[in-house]
Amino acid sequence: MQVELRQRSEASRLMVWLSPLLALLLTFIFGTLLFAALGYDPLRALYAYFIKPLTEAWSLEEIVVKATPLALIGVGLALVFRANVWNIGAEGQYTVGAICGSVLPVMLPDLQGPLILPAMLACGVLGGMAWAAIPAFFRIRFGASEILTSLMLVYVAQLLLDWLVRGPWRDPDGYNFPESRLFAADAVIPALAGRMHFGTIFALIAVAALAILLGRTLKGFEFRVIGAAPRAGTFAGFSERRSILAVLAVSGGLAGLAGIAEVAGTIGQLHPSISPGYGFTAIIAAFLGRLNPLGVLCASLLLALTYIGGESAQVSLGVSDKITRVFQGAILIFVLACDVFIRYRLHIHPRRQPACPIHEPAQAKEVP
Amino acid sequence: MPGRNVLLEARGIVKRFGGLAANDHIDLTVRAGEIHALLGENGAGKSTLVKILYGSLQPDAGTVAWAGKQVAIGNPSEARALGIGMVFQHFSLFEGLTVAENIALALPPNAGRRGLAADVRSVSEAYGLPLDPAARVSGLPVGVRQRIEIVRCLLQRPRLIVMDEPTSVLTPQEAERLFETLRRLAGEGCAVLYISHRLEEIRQLCHAATVLRHGRVVGQPDPKTATAAQLARMMVGVDVEGEGGRRARRSRRGGTAAPVRLAVRGLSQSRGTAFGVALDDVSLEVRGGEILGVAGVAGNGQDELFAALSGEVPALDHAAVEIDGRACGRMGPAARRRLGAAFIPEERLGHAAVPEMRLSDNAVLTRHGTDPELVTGGLLRLSRARSLARRIVQRFDVRAPSGDPEARALSGGNLQKFVVGRELDRKPGVLAVSQPSWGVDIGAATEIRRGLAALADGGAAVLAISQDLDEILEISDRIAVISRGRLSPAVPASETTREAIGLLMGGAGD
Numbered sequence: 001m002q003v004e005l006r007q008r009s010e011a012s013r014l015m016v017w018l019s020p021l022l023a024l025l026l027t028f029i030f031g032t033l034l035f036a037a038l039g040y041d042p043l044r045a046l047y048a049y050f051i052k053p054l055t056e057a058w059s060l061e062e063i064v065v066k067a068t069p070l071a072l073i074g075v076g077l078a079l080v081f082r083a084n085v086w087n088i089g090a091e092g093q094y095t096v097g098a099i100c101g102s103v104l105p106v107m108l109p110d111l112q113g114p115l116i117l118p119a120m121l122a123c124g125v126l127g128g129m130a131w132a133a134i135p136a137f138f139r140i141r142f143g144a145s146e147i148l149t150s151l152m153l154v155y156v157a158q159l160l161l162d163w164l165v166r167g168p169w170r171d172p173d174g175y176n177f178p179e180s181r182l183f184a185a186d187a188v189i190p191a192l193a194g195r196m197h198f199g200t201i202f203a204l205i206a207v208a209a210l211a212i213l214l215g216r217t218l219k220g221f222e223f224r225v226i227g228a229a230p231r232a233g234t235f236a237g238f239s240e241r242r243s244i245l246a247v248l249a250v251s252g253g254l255a256g257l258a259g260i261a262e263v264a265g266t267i268g269q270l271h272p273s274i275s276p277g278y279g280f281t282a283i284i285a286a287f288l289g290r291l292n293p294l295g296v297l298c299a300s301l302l303l304a305l306t307y308i309g310g311e312s313a314q315v316s317l318g319v320s321d322k323i324t325r326v327f328q329g330a331i332l333i334f335v336l337a338c339d340v341f342i343r344y345r346l347h348i349h350p351r352r353q354p355a356c357p358i359h360e361p362a363q364a365k366e367v368p
Numbered sequence: 369m370p371g372r373n374v375l376l377e378a379r380g381i382v383k384r385f386g387g388l389a390a391n392d393h394i395d396l397t398v399r400a401g402e403i404h405a406l407l408g409e410n411g412a413g414k415s416t417l418v419k420i421l422y423g424s425l426q427p428d429a430g431t432v433a434w435a436g437k438q439v440a441i442g443n444p445s446e447a448r449a450l451g452i453g454m455v456f457q458h459f460s461l462f463e464g465l466t467v468a469e470n471i472a473l474a475l476p477p478n479a480g481r482r483g484l485a486a487d488v489r490s491v492s493e494a495y496g497l498p499l500d501p502a503a504r505v506s507g508l509p510v511g512v513r514q515r516i517e518i519v520r521c522l523l524q525r526p527r528l529i530v531m532d533e534p535t536s537v538l539t540p541q542e543a544e545r546l547f548e549t550l551r552r553l554a555g556e557g558c559a560v561l562y563i564s565h566r567l568e569e570i571r572q573l574c575h576a577a578t579v580l581r582h583g584r585v586v587g588q589p590d591p592k593t594a595t596a597a598q599l600a601r602m603m604v605g606v607d608v609e610g611e612g613g614r615r616a617r618r619s620r621r622g623g624t625a626a627p628v629r630l631a632v633r634g635l636s637q638s639r640g641t642a643f644g645v646a647l648d649d650v651s652l653e654v655r656g657g658e659i660l661g662v663a664g665v666a667g668n669g670q671d672e673l674f675a676a677l678s679g680e681v682p683a684l685d686h687a688a689v690e691i692d693g694r695a696c697g698r699m700g701p702a703a704r705r706r707l708g709a710a711f712i713p714e715e716r717l718g719h720a721a722v723p724e725m726r727l728s729d730n731a732v733l734t735r736h737g738t739d740p741e742l743v744t745g746g747l748l749r750l751s752r753a754r755s756l757a758r759r760i761v762q763r764f765d766v767r768a769p770s771g772d773p774e775a776r777a778l779s780g781g782n783l784q785k786f787v788v789g790r791e792l793d794r795k796p797g798v799l800a801v802s803q804p805s806w807g808v809d810i811g812a813a814t815e816i817r818r819g820l821a822a823l824a825d826g827g828a829a830v831l832a833i834s835q836d837l838d839e840i841l842e843i844s845d846r847i848a849v850i851s852r853g854r855l856s857p858a859v860p861a862s863e864t865t866r867e868a869i870g871l872l873m874g875g876a877g878d
Contacts, residue, residue, distance in 0.1 A: 009769065009777045011724065216750075218736055218743045225733065229722040234680050235713060236733045237702025 023334035049309035066304035072258035073282035076251030084227035089150030091279025092157035097256020100127025105187035128256015179271035189265035199261030211293040381430035408580035453526030468501035511542035540870035567596040629829035654829035661844030669853035710796035723776035764789030781812035
């Protein structure tokens with residue numbers, strides 16, 4: 001039997017959307033084997049992981065809460081990735097957004113009024129943008145790979161946050177715990193229902209705005225062209241440098257907004273672990289969602305489920321909650337692997353055709 | 369020479385890609401010591417057949433016999449073991465390495481590098497292919513690079529050499545030397561399978577010919593007795609207008625009364641990349657109603673000249689480029705298009721068009737700034753883009769697989785017709801085009817050239833950069849030659865000769 005990948009003349013529109021579903025199926029199979037190998041009943045474990053969180057109101061609410069930062073960051077990443085710019089440092093932009101947005105409530109806790117919240121959100125967006133502008137500058141000016149620079153800036157941002165909440169921003173009434181003071185009531189994003197807050201609305205607006213930007217506007221067309229064929233982009237009269245800066249600024253700004261929305265909406269103060277890796281998980285959401293804003297929204301909900309499912313499996317079965325990362329990683333690997341079928345189709349020959357042994361040519365050479 | 373031993377005999381070769389039969393029961397017989405032409409339009413199945421013979425594709429049906437014995441060629445190294453060598457159209461050389469190092473890389477790993485330099489020297493001298501083994505490839509002209517490929521191939525003592533469009537990048541003088549080498553090889557009993565679009569050289573050089581059309585063999589004319597027109601007719605299936613059209617056009621032209629619509633004055637540009645060419649004091653003028661042809665061997669500043677004209681690399685001096693009397697040296701491509709100019713670069717995929725995008729998106733690519741109905745208030749009007757793409761496809765006879773396919777799904781010739789059509793449809797006042805019919809079949813090339821001529825007849829100024837001298841001679845009213853970044857003064861096409869241009873291309877004007 002011979003297995004062969006044959007190139008399709010055009011990308012398959014069907015496979016673009018079938019591929020993530022196939023990846024999910026493979027992830028379930030992988031999960032079954034994994035749980036069995038760890039000595040758990042696979043069906044019970046998968047039920048606890050993927051189904052149980054969908055059956056209770058509080059966990060559905062929690063899925064929305066966790067999907068909010070994922071969607072905000074993920075749509076921004078869909079934009080940069082479409083423009084062929086590889087911002088791997090959304091986690092850092094998220095962190096800096098949270099820090100910058102917290103300047104007002106932490107340093108001026110007595111400040112009150114309806115303007116403080118918009119000011120905080122603006123600071124968060126600007127902070128994320130500024131952090132993303134650093135790799136943009138190095139890429140444009142020196143040709144440095146934004147993959148490395150943006151990733152390294154994640155650690156800088158995390159250490160900055162760590163230093164702030166253990167040092168100058170530590171809550172004077174906080175019994176020396178590494179956390180800032182609690183935000184005053186005016187500095188907290190109002191709740192929608194239960195633990196859900198208005199940040200979710202921002203995420204929905206961002207999804208709609210980027211869907212229109214990417215699909216319907218000349219600007220979005222420009223980013224897509226620059227991403228697919230930079231030389232054709234220049235030929236069309238678009239500036240590659242401006243595009244790099246613009247998409248990094250937008251995605252950084254959205255990550256910064258996610259950061260301040262999480263801190264001011266869900267948490268209510270700064271502490272060292274404001275993110276369970278949203279900035280990295282959002283990369284998976286972007287790819288699973290086919291770099292399409294609406295797709296990213298769905299993928300964010302699914303990935304939020306993996307967070308809740310991990311906790312649920314830990315509670316009901318005693319599985320390590322590290323299983324969440326394993327599942328997220330498996331989904332990404334499978335979806336990237338399945339994406340090969342977008343451009344290639346699988347051919348299976350029952351057996352190798354008119355086969356002569358490999359050595360035949362050498363014999364043939366002896367014939368005069 | 370039917371008396372010679374049959375070296376390679378392919379029978380009933382079939383290769384399908386999806387529903388398309390790229391090779392449909394092809395028979396091919398190549399004898400020892402014979403230079404055998406393989407002729408056909410783009411998409412006729414030449415490359416597929418050659419890839420099967422070289423082992424990089426497997427046929428769906430059919431047999432290949434080598435020296436009378438049936439063989440299966442599973443991969444290129446098996447082909448080389450048999451004695452089949454290949455010289456590709458696009459060289460696969462490492463620019464940073466020396467000639468000897470490049471050759472060593474292509475030989476079997478156990479061949480050993482000792483004595484290689486001596487081998488290279490002896491082979492290259494024996495066949496009139498002078499090479500310095502220690503020279504670095506990056507500094508060598510294209511003709512020499514091709515010699516490296518040929519010597520690399522000869523060192524493996526092949527009995528059949530496949531050459532894919534070898535003269536497309538050579539000056540006439542370089543081509544003549546290549547023919548000498550090929551004749552000498554044939555004289556020693558080596559067979560050559562020679563793929564080319566250039567009918568004249570096939571008549572000069574080849575002993576036998578096989579003509580393909582739509583994946584089938586349509587004839588095996590004797591290239592020594594057949595006329596170029598007969599060969600062309602066999603290839604495309606219809607009469608091809610060549611010289612006649614040119615003569616007709618010439619007589620309609622002339623006169624210096626028409627206004628200068630495109631002017632370049634004293635343009636110098638440092639080279640953009642390490643392997644680029646600097647432009648050195650280039651000046652030219654193109655009047656309305658004429659076609660200025662810029663001849664030259666690849667890599668002499670054509671890309672840089674085109675980029676300076678299109679605005680992809682703006683000039684330092686704003687006055688260095690003028691479109692319809694307006695200085696635009698520092699403007700980008702979109703602003704120049706708004707002045708009425710249009711541009712068609714050499715590379716179709718990735719430069720003139722985005723391969724992954726549909727034709728409608730590719731129509732927007734160069735027209736978003738000049739066609740106000742395509743973009744309103746920053747929003748793309750997708751249905752208008754689709755109808756524009758449909759109009760281009762119909763007007764310029766682009767054969768596309770479905771309604772609005774990705775650019776990459778089109779064959780080279782059809783994509784080129786689309787790319788040219790996209791600009792002609794705008795009726796630009798100035799058009800700069802690079803390699804208008806590169807790698808395009810004769811039928812499409814004729815249509816494209818006719819389109820350029822019609823544009824000029826309508827009063828536009830057309831500047832055509834081409835490495836194909838036949839094309840330059842066919843379409844141009846005046847001809848200039850670019851060599852090492854310098855442009856020779858333009859002379860009327862009727863007052864120059866192929867030899868004079870060839871000499872300038874070889875650097876005689878420097």
